Amino acid sequence: MNKKINRFKIFTAIIFSIEIISLIIFMLLYVFDVFSLKTYIKSIYFLYITIFFVGLDFIYVLLVLYSIFKIRQKSDLRTVDIVGNDIKEAYNFGCLSFIVTDENDIVLWESDLLLQKQSNIVNKNVYDWCPKLRDLINKDIGDTILVNLNGTYYQVKYLKSAKLYIFKDVSEYENLYNMSKEQATCIGIIMIDNYADVVGTNDDNNDLIARVKNIIFEYAKEYNVLLRHFRSDAYFSVCNYESLSKMEDDGFSILDKVRSLGVNENSQPTLSIGFAHDFPDVNKLNNMASNAIDIAMSRGGDQAVVSKFGSELAFYGGKTEAVEKRNKVKVRVVADSLIGLINRASNVLIMGHTDMDMDAFGSALGVKAICDSFNKPALIVYDPKLAEKKVRTAVASQFDSGELENLIIATKDVKDKLKPQTLVIVVDVSRPSITMYPKLLASADKVVVIDHHRRAEEFIDNPVLSYIDPSASSASELVAELIKYSSSSSQIVLPSKFATFMLSGIFLDTGFYKSKTVGLRTFDASAILKEYGADNALADDLLKDEYEEYTLVNRILGTMKTPYYGVVCCNSGDSDIIERSTLAKVANQCMQLKGINACFVIGKTAQDEVRISARSDGGINVQILCEKMGGGGHFSMAAVSFKGKTCKEVEDILKETLDDYLPQARTSEMKEEN
Template identity: 30%
Template sequence: MKFKISHLVKTYPITFFAVIALFTASAVTAAKGVLLPLAIGEAALSVVLAVSAILKMHNEFRIIKNAVISLNASLSDKDMLKYFPLPAVICKTNGKILWFNDLFKAAVIRNRQPREDNISVFIGGKALSELAAKKTFSATYDGRDYTVISETLDSSGESCTVFYFVDDTDLKSIVREYRMSKPAVALVAVDSIDEFYRVYKESEYAEITSAVERLTENWFSEFSGVFRKLGTGRFIAIVPESELEKMISKKFNVLENVRSYTYNGATVGITLSAGVGRGDNLSDAEGAARQALDMALGRGGDQVAVKDNDKYTFFGGVSKGVEKRTKVRTRVVASAMSELIRNASNVVIMGHKFSDLDSVGAAYGMYKAALALGKDAKIVVNRKTTLAQPLIDYIGKSDDDCFVSPLTGERLTVKKTLLIVVDTHKADFVDSKNVYEKAQNVIVIDHHRKTVDYINNAVIFYHEPHASSTCEMVTELLQYISKHPVADSVCATALMSGIMLDTKEFVLRAGVRTFEAAAYLRSRGADTVTVKSFFANSMESRKLRGMVVMNAEMYRACAISVTDIESDDIRVVCAQAADELLSVSGVDASFVIFKTDDIINISARSMGKVNVQLIMEALGGGGHQTMAAVQLKDITESQIKDMLKTAIDNYYSNL
């Protein structure tokens, strides 16, 4: 490779002019005849700089030469890299461009000098280390889209990378246009519209529904698509993906428009739910929209669920659901359950991990129902992790053999066994995953807001997110599941304990049906004094709870406490501490972070102003509006605290 002065000037311009300056200074100094040693030194330094630049340039030329030779080894003589039919660039491992062919200069940089001599300019600012494992990736430069193919070459101990640029702008434009034209279907429903018919006069009801329909229609008319009314409070919209993205960018603010609607100067409290489905065709999109609407309603309504394959995205869900006063569905479900119980060989009942009073109380209620229908039944409880040991001991005094271990429950589960899962609808959160996986017939009874990973093979999925507790739901079922009274005083007390736990002794989420259920249980002999004893704590637990409360700090009207205390009752202590923090002035929600084994837990509580379920769901957990939790592995307390603050920020930004 011949050396040219022009190469030196182009590659190292600063060094070149520095050498010229030093030579000039040396000549001037020597001409004056003074300071001869200085002149010699200047001349020597200029020679060193010149030689250094030449050697470095020669080394880089050698790298290019070796790379080209290496490439040419796999190409025929006429397919030299210079004439390769694709734009090509050779760069060093640090990204510095060594050489590019004429086609790259003409097609990519369009005969202009590159703004920088680093390949990152042409590959979206990514460093070569980020692309080490990728042979093909997409990049955009100067308004054009490219698929870039990389190849790493090693020759004579030198390493470099060759990039080939395939301009597929037109193809990608067609792909984007196709994606943006794919259909999306939205099914919209006014939440609990029949309940408003009971409150308002017929003329007022008609005026309210017309106004809500007008608000909804006006919002959807802002977008290009089809919007039609299917019935009272039910609509369908068909839009292309491009319009759906506009709706998403507005965060479906039609929810807020309807939620804030006032009639005669008062907020009505009416809300919308919608399910949006994507698909390759209208049939697939409509099916996905139905599933998404079920998910939105199962999470309490007042929200939009967007389904894309198996992934859900949620918008809204910040308000309380409207309690349904009709018990028609309860009677229908009770009849279907009694039939399944009668046809089963035996019944196994199971709650969630770390079972509480609501879980065990509801399980015992269904246990008594199975016995009343003449079937053998058992309750699966992990006594090592349960948080309801006082209730289990209380029930054990009259029914000492109703509780079995997960191992025994697995042995009892046969082909015709009916498994009843209470107080959870998540397959990964049941007390025994093996029992669930072995059962072929499953019933789910739960009140928590629906999550994506719900049990999807249930014969009956009885889900009421508006109910205060699962014990409330079971209490209503027991009144219809058998002709004869099912609940005795022990069962009534167990069910009452679950209701009192989840309502914070009838303070939170207690509706009309909650008090009706409590009144029925009281008539069946529920002992509230005994229930109160289930909530008693030791002096040590009270001290630990005080420590957790003292560690709390405020963040955006939320109290966050991180504790490292060790106790066998750590879960109960932290849950009660979260409840106690709500009594502090200015606290709308509380979060207690604690560790159990290798798991970091968050216990979240609110008085209803903040939907802690949405915040916990953002971290992978769940629950309902006033009570939620999450469990995470391979993370530190400080990391999860930062994640929690981010989730809180996102929650408030979406209001």
């Protein structure tokens, strides 16, 4: 039809052009009296001629309009004729509908079936009616999209050459899919974190546990969750996805309800929850739920972890500091297991994290001392380029070349020391991507993890021993306890120099015992190190700033901003490359100011890297905030790094994260104060 209309346009233009040219020529001939026209023709005749042509044109336009009408009518009839009643019934049975558009995306025709279910859209822009159809423009011929029009689901295909949209009604299948998804099985585990501590020997605490269990059962009843008590402190749970979604939307409020029971009690009960979904095999779901509960507990408890197959973990809660749950018996069991693994190994390689700080190096020295005490060859994987300046300076000043030869090994030489029975011990980190030499983990068969940071989703695969305790202030604290409380403690010799480095690591991670992570165990560990001859004056000296760093810290402090009440942010800018330890020092300095609950210090730590160092007084979980930006860490100490961004861009990301997640990161006590 469009081709015929175009022919009419061309023909009309030709006729009108001929008329105009003829009139102009005739007028010129008359004006210049060519052929003595003035003698034969009067001027009034020009008016008659013009009227004649206008009338002729009017009749022509009417004929054209009538022809277009007849063509459109014939076109509509032809569509019906082609489809026919039988084919039309087949289309209706297959729930197929059609839309035809012109080159301007205006709807020329829609099938009866679509007209019945939707409104009349003829002569309307198809993208104004359904904007999602634009997605089909750049797709391949066989591609389809799913659209929802007034509650009806259609699978849509676009034939570009014909300007034809084919709609297939798939509402029945989509509704069945959504129903099956909502009814899909979800498996979970609910555990009371500190059950033994809460029960204790006090009869009143038995009443507290009874109230905790009552809340668990009421919550399960509210959300249609099936519970089975399989241990004194744990429940196996089964529900459908619809119930799990409601609990996620609710933010697992049971965590707050249980925590509130301990407000006026000596012990505060908390829960760890792990759920798994989106996989048909219940055995696999059970394993996923077990991993989720392990992660929740290793992150300090008081949180829920939801594991969706093939997706990142979702975290809820985590608003309280990890409570000290270590005891000498547990430490002895871990220490004896570690020593057993060391004795059975051919040699040991010890590794910390990139940008190795004093705690990572100190705890590595502690593990090295254990290995030396049992005559097991052990070396610390060390790259000066991946260590903080203070560590580089301390290592160079405290160890001579002969000592270093038996102490450290460069990353390029690690392969030569790797054997089938080699044991790799990772300290102060559990994320493989930020270890000193990640390739070592891929090649090693046996790996031990000793860390005090909350476990992240990324974790070292299948360690033979994992000792993660977020309630500890530092990795050096954990290693000091392993040395002291092992059954073979009398055989372990910890050199005073090693003990001094470990004490310096505790000083660093606790801010000289000012951090909220400091507990009774921290002072006990410091006392243990003093017993082994740690020099606290030297430990302090190893952490002292140079004059340039001191002035730099003060300059960065001068950039302090307050995006939220009690929350400050400092930005060093892109002009200087800052040591990570300097950023941490600025953050610690910020926390010395009254009224500050959390601080975030932004700085450029490499040519293509910008880092945020975060600290809090325990009122805000900075780990949650850093995890939202791709980092992690501890409840009151965390960090995150960005590649290929400026400090200003990172500051904008931080502000967006605070806008979205700061209320979630505040502890319940903090909310009550506000």
